[in-house]
């Protein structure tokens with residue numbers, strides 16, 4: 001394979017793999033030399049309907065011919081339709097649109113602070129977050145993120161976050177309800193290593209929030225849009241958040257983010273409280289609307305659940321064979337192979353790419369697998385065969 005070098009005109013913020021992707025279709029992408037790869041990264045849980053899905057493409061094409069952009073000072077029909085469909089399908093009552101996961105969480109943080117001040121008092125601005133979480137790269141969202149490596153060099157951090165150990169019920173006792181406006185968490189930590197929330201811990205948090213008038217805010221940027229086997233990850237826990245955020249899979253690769261909230265919380269945002277030039281623009285919300293319609297019509301989240309279960313049985317067989325595999329973690333098609341040592345995880349990612357399978361790392365020890373939710377059992381078999389080869393070559 002040709003090594004691809006970093007273009008010096010682009011800031012070196014990413015450790016790029018030596019691969020240039022120029023075309024995608026369904027579960028596959030192609031490089032400049034015409035090599036075909038099975039893409040089980042899906043743009044990091046973004047191309048949930050595969051690359052260039054026909055239905056979304058047709059709808060976007062029509063919108064491209066009609067209107068690209070229009071300010072939020074005017075009504076935008078696809079934005080209204082997408083908001084209506086999202087609230088029909090969730091526990092939320094209102095939606096604010098933005099352009100990315102970080103922006104969605106940033107807006108949720110602002111909303112929580114405003115809610116705290118209005119509902120509880122000036123000092124109720126603390127937001128509780130958790131170790132190994134990931135909420136984005138803006139100053140407030142990296143301050144919310146429970147990983148020192150994301151924060152280093154950007155101090156002073158935004159004040160008003162308390163970071164507690166994830167899945168630890170005892171630690172919740174340190175929360176001061178008079179100073180806390182919200183608890184922000186992922187139901188499955190994606191970047192943190194594919195770690196699902198313990199249902200009992202989450203139940204405890206829901207009860208605490210209810211009792212103390214603290215908002216439960218769920219970051220569904222990675223877990224949302226069918227990824228974990230339900231449209232939104234929280235739906236499998238039998239709880240309802242007061243606020244949740246979406247991005248990644250919402251636009252099938254077209255940039256879009258959203259904050260969804262219960263009416264009494266959303267009411268804290270009034271004209272002038274928050275805004276975005278591009279947020280909810282006609283192209284982005286057309287992509288979002290087409291994506292969501294297709295997902296619902298074709299029961300894509302259910303498919304992710306079934307395919308995820310199938311994939312896990314195959315990965316469990318690999319685990320039996322290779323002692324280097326510690327555990328398999330999975331929620332729908334958000335999957336991680338936990339490796340006993342960190343160098344090996346990177347080796348597997350590299351070997352897989354050399355064998356035409358794209359997978360990722362989540363932290364140093366987890367090989368993260370994020371297939372498009374439209375993948376097939378035959379493609380899963382293909383991926384497992386390649387992974388088998390990679391482990392056998394260690």
Ligand SMILES: Cc1ncc(COP(=O)(O)O)c(C=O)c1O
Pocket residue numbers: 044100101102103105134135136137186190191219220221222223247248
């Ligand atoms: C859970 C979670 N929240 C927020 C983000 C940030 O999203 P974006 O990169 O679109 O800003 C990510 C990105 O990986 C994520 O996984």
